[in-house]
Amino acid sequence: MKQYFSGFYSPTESEFKEIWTKGYFVFDTNVLLNPYRFQSVAREVLLKAFIAVEERIWIPYQVGLEYHFHMMEEIIKQRKEYEILEMKLLNKVSELEADYKKHSARHTHLKLPQSLHQKYSEIINEIVADLKIQKSNHPDLNDVKEKMLSIFDGKIGAPFEEKQLEKIYEDGEVRYLNKIPPGWADASDKKNKTKYYNEIHYKDEYGDLVMWKQTIKYAKDNQVDVLLVTDDDKEDWIKKIKGEKVGPQPELIQEFYRETNGKKIYICNTKSFLE
Known part of the structure; x- marks a missing residue:
């Protein structure tokens, strides 16, 4: 069969x-x-x-x-990802502010606490700073290209x-x-x-x-x-x-x-x- x-x-x-x-x-x-x-x-x-x-x-x-x-x-693309992610992270702060503003416009009590807003901003900035370090340590992918060439050439x-x-x-x-x-x-x-x-x-x-x-x-x-x-x-x-x-x-x-x-x-x- x-x-x-x-x-x-x-x-x-x-x-x-x-x-x-x-x-x-x-x-x-x-x-x-x-x-x-x-x-x-x-x-x-x-x-x-x-x-x-x-x-x-x-x-x-x-x-x-x-x-x-x-x-x-x-x-x-690998190199650009750092920049794209950094921009998204930095936008999180303004997005948070916009969300609170939108929902508190016609609300009697809702507001964004200043202390929490500051903590949130600091955390985002710390992540962005770490991201910059990762970017500086990014491997040279041109080396990978040369290694691949040596393996697959011919x-x-x-x-x-x-x-x-x-x-x-x-x-x-x-x-x-x-x-x-x-x-x-x-x-x-x-x-x-x-x-x-x-x-x-x-x-x-x-x-x-x-x-x-x-x-x-x-x-x-x-x-x-x-x-x-x-x-x-x-x-x-x-x-x-x-x-x-x-x-x-x-x-x-x-x-x-x-x-x-x-x-x-x-x-x-x-x-x-x-x-």
Whole structure:
């Protein structure tokens, strides 16, 4: 029965050991961006884990493309968060004053106690002062960028030609209408968004599907099993029953097995990969 419905079954212990010790690790864009988002200890653990398996890492070109488009955005975003939070904190004092003013305008007794107002302002200012210290100690994420380059350099697959991409986009329209994974859950949010690089327009809504097709092609051409690490837990990747996650979408496992002439794929998130 498993021969025809392998997508519904987790690998056995021996099958998993085979995939883990001989298969190739493919990391999704969201996983490659984690070192920029994690705190220092978690970042170092993840970087060490990448290094531990670097001899068997392969990254689809689509993932490399998305990573480089979001890498600098993430570095700038991390730095800007301090300023955004500081502004929100400072606004809390004026918001408190405005709230009291609004509710006490036609009230006979309601007022903001001056002593509590001062304490509140002092606490906010202390938090802001601590935030400035944290900002001054913020790690140089350009160092992270260089570490990632040293780990993943030379491990990126070749891009698809424009004609190949156009065919995938055409197929994607039909797949998404029928909710065939992956990618359909992101379609509405990424509709009409594109990236332009090296004289090719990439349609964002089909990014997951392109990545999936490139992964299948690599596994088929090299006859290797794959461990795909992704933190995408939407229903075009993860099957859910009454809100409970039960594993990867069976169709993904079945399609991979079918298109690669019997190779296996194991899909997990960053936490499971580190464990």
